[in-house]
Amino acid sequence: MSTADAIACGSPYFTGDLRFPGTLVFMLNNTNDILTAVGIVKTFPGAVALDKVNFSLRRGEVHALLGENGAGKSTLIKCMTGAYRRDAGTLTLDGTEIDPHDTLDAQKLGIGTVYQEVNLLGNLSVAENLFLGRQPRRFGLVQTGEMKKRANALLAQYGININVSAALGSFSVAIQQVVAIARAVDLSGKVLILDEPTASLDAQEVEMLFRIVRDLRARGLGIVFITHFLEQVYDLTDRITVLRNGQLVGTRETASLPRRELVTMMLGHELQSAEKAVAEAESSSGPVQFRFSNYGKAGTIKPFDLDVRKGEVVGIAGLLGSGRTETAELLFGVHKADSGTAEIGGKPANLSSPRAAIAARFGFCPEDRKVDGIIGELSVRENIALALQARRGWARPLSAAEQNALADRYIKALDIRTSDREKPIRLLSGGNQQKAILARWLATNPEFLILDEPTRGIDVGAHAEIIRLIRELCAQGMSLIVISSELEELVAYSSRVLVLRDRAHVAELTGSEITTEHIVNAIAAAPGAGEHP
């Protein structure tokens, strides 16, 4: 048995350390591998996105690439398809080393990619999309009849019979996906990368897509499948590679990897649970300050009940796509609830818009601070003053002195590392940007604060500080909802943990039940019959 096979079978699972030249030779010599990536490194300013990651794809297999947001899945894909240039590492396709310099190049070499949003042209006909740039010609003129015939023949292989002269955009996303796959396979034919192809499909369409993927596997293609639906991983794939924080966690046979272990690989809990906060006992016995009954929105998150006491930290756990962020957005009024009621201090509350939520002294630090949170060109001071100013209304501007005092106070209190308060916030490190956003909401003196992934993408030192801040805030009587994929962190500061799966609240853990073990079990529990992601 070669080393690569040992890695693939993976018991005990392989931790991704391939530094010995001898091992590399074994990897490259495995003739059943169609695509191998060894020691891929990719760094972005201030962050290592991929740290010596190895990946191998065999002929005729469907290989799931899994990991939470920021794990490095898409970076790895982009390095393999030439969309990014890797900083180090080798790629071998079909026994020859390759160095794709862009996606077109990778396509010519044999690596085709299909994205979640179809990357074809909706205004062109199906046939034109399939044969763009290689239309059959005679005397310089495109043979439209011949092109349609070939398009029909090509799609027939996938069991699809549609009018290939009609604009691609007039078909459903599922059909467009199939056309994209047909084009990619026809052009490349060795490796097919499917990047969350099922995210916007319904159950029936997913079934059709899977049938096609199985056919392609039977034809000997190597297929990389990225998804965050675990059901689909077990339904379709042969092997699983898990990444976390830019590092390879391991590659395993799907059949021999229990769901529970997979979740553990994705979320990680090697670090033993930190000491539980002691303050939890008294804080969780106070009166319920915020009560959400049967609160939900059709198509976004199933109705749930949630009580939050003063000074309590409620953690929300679940995999990507389980409805974590949707829950936060619903509580903050980004999505308007279409069922249930909200009460604050026993009185009905209106939380139908973020504006109304801010007026009710709610705060929300969103997950993707680059997109939803910071305004990069504005200074630290302006970013901090933003939410308070919004609540006061533009008719009553904060004076320059007030803004300066505010900014200085929080820069000091939260230890935001910046040379001065007028520095554009985009120049700060991730952790300091995160603290500035936190400062923005603290400045409004909220009673209910929602933090969505407060420690995402920031270094370990900043992690500890954010956690310390969370503890301090709840000691001051603020109620907090914290969403995080870092289970150890949730365990460390939560008085209660809600577990989400498939856009529903499935479990609530309190007191001594709060361990990473229990959370993983709750996430991984197989869904009941009839449920489909």
Next chain:
Amino acid sequence: MNQKYLPLIATIVIFIVSYAVCAAQYPNILSTRVVGNLLTDNAFLGIAAVGMTFVILSGGIDLSIGSVIAFTGIFLAVMLESTSIHPLAAFALVLVITTLFGAIMGAIIHYLEMPAFIVTLAGMFLARGMAFVLSIDSIPIKHPFYAAMKGFYYKLPGGGRITLIGGLMVLVFALGILLAQRTRFGTNVYALGGGAQTSALMGVPVGRTTILIYGLSGFLAGLSGIVYSLYTSAGYSLATVGVELDAIAAVVIGGTLLTGGAGFVGGTLVGVLIQGLIQTYITFDGSLSSWWTKILIGALLFAFILMQKAILLLSRQNKRYS
């Protein structure tokens, strides 16, 4: 039925209905003489509008063509007046100049990632300025070759004439339709209009196609200038101001989406003919100011933009419930 033909069919229906309305009032409008004149009088606009169609299909705009037509006219007049060069050689020379002019604009748009609006606006001032540098006067062209060209026509039954320039416009449209519908270049133009980035990912040579599109528009503006100089037998720097806007109007009335990616070269011919028909009607009436042409074109344009929006919304709804 394929939805993409809807705007084209709407245009053709409008043309036929308005022709019928005009004919009911002035039966003479049906004579071949009027039909022949319709082609001759709009030849220069039609030829330029073919180039504009390609530009708009690709998601761009070319504001320079009116100025390029004027530049071509004055260039020919000056060349034929002050040198003994044969008109055909002058034609070839000016076509090379205008094609290069367009291609350079295309290259700037692509390589410097500048908006086509600004680049061709600069081109518009530049070409107009160059025309003034050549001469500020209206210079008549009295070359015998011009007279010979004008005497060259196909006689229709009923006294109408398909002149050389009218026939040339029809030929340019025929070639334009072939180029758009049956060549890889044509598909690439549509692809660019559908999304430049996606096109690049799918392997469309974006730079080459952009340069070719604006080069083609420059070439056809030059050809349009030659036709205009044959039509008027003169060159004048202040001629054809705003023709680019007439061409854009013809393209949009012809059913081409101003955002690119959808439309037909053939539709533009109908768009040009609708404009010509309104002009003819006003000439027949005699009492209306010629500015009524502009008012009617404005109303038509507005109606077409509304219709395109409606079709877009409808197709979105169909997709949702299909």
